[in-house]
Amino acid sequence: MNIGEAASRAGLPAKTIRYYEEIGLVSPPRDANGYRRFGEKEVHKLAFLARARGLGFSIEDCRMLLSLYEDRARASAEVRALAQRHAREIDARIAQLEQMRATLGELIHACAGDDRPDCPILRDLAGR
């Protein structure tokens, strides 16, 4: 199948698939006309990537996960460690966003939000 069908089956834009080829995540063979040819295996790999990216793994993590996936002898501990490291990063990002959100919430709460110019949000930004 061509890139368009592979894209819709894997749930990735064709552009992204070309990019993944460029950085060596996939290497579909070419037809005589130069078109990339995708088999089930490649589509499966692309879907794997789409899901891993959907879970927020970086491209380099995905590269690692793919190679672990293709290594039938690897220990699940390695995958688990990678996932745990990633989970901790997500936790940190959530914590940071929640901190922001809390501050923002206080400011919004304190601001009358009417047509008068006094604004605690700007007052806070201007210097606490």
Place this chain on the structure above:
Amino acid sequence: MNIGEAASRAGLPAKTIRYYEEIGLVSPPRDANGYRRFGEKEVHKLAFLARARGLGFSIEDCRMLLSLYEDRARASAEVRALAQRHAREIDARIAQLEQMRATLGELIHACAGDDRPDCPILRDLAGR
């Protein structure tokens, strides 16, 4: 004062301040030797930017906030609306990260993480 001191007072890298000048967020005058000269007002503005960025506002939001800040007649409602829009975006990002985190947590939980090759994480990524 020169850029170095302005940077440490505002809590921003000098590189970032040059960038902010490039995109028109600040316009410090120059000394005869070509050095940027920062007064209290500019440093204050930079600190304002640092705090707004720290709350996750985009550069364009910051530009807006700055111009609202400098408009003594603006209604606080406008600032409040901007902050609320931003808060909703943060909420959405938190929700997305929490969704990821939950899935990841389940997978990690299901994975023995030992030296055997069977791994629910990879099995899930490979296709549910």
Place this chain on the structure above:
DNA sequence: CCTTGACCTTCCTATGACTGGAACCCTTAT
């Protein structure tokens, strides 16, 4: 006076993970 070291300047490149667009080729149907 000269040098040293800490500043400052501009300009160019890179990041991550794509996205958009131009210019051009291939295939199929009308």
Place this chain on the structure above:
DNA sequence: ATAAGGGTTCCAGTCATAGGAAGGTCAAGG
């Protein structure tokens, strides 16, 4: 013959910086 709807490459842009090279400026010390 042509038009539509694929495909191809290559270049530029995104966001908000960070890193580094090459060179100008300044105050202090020998």
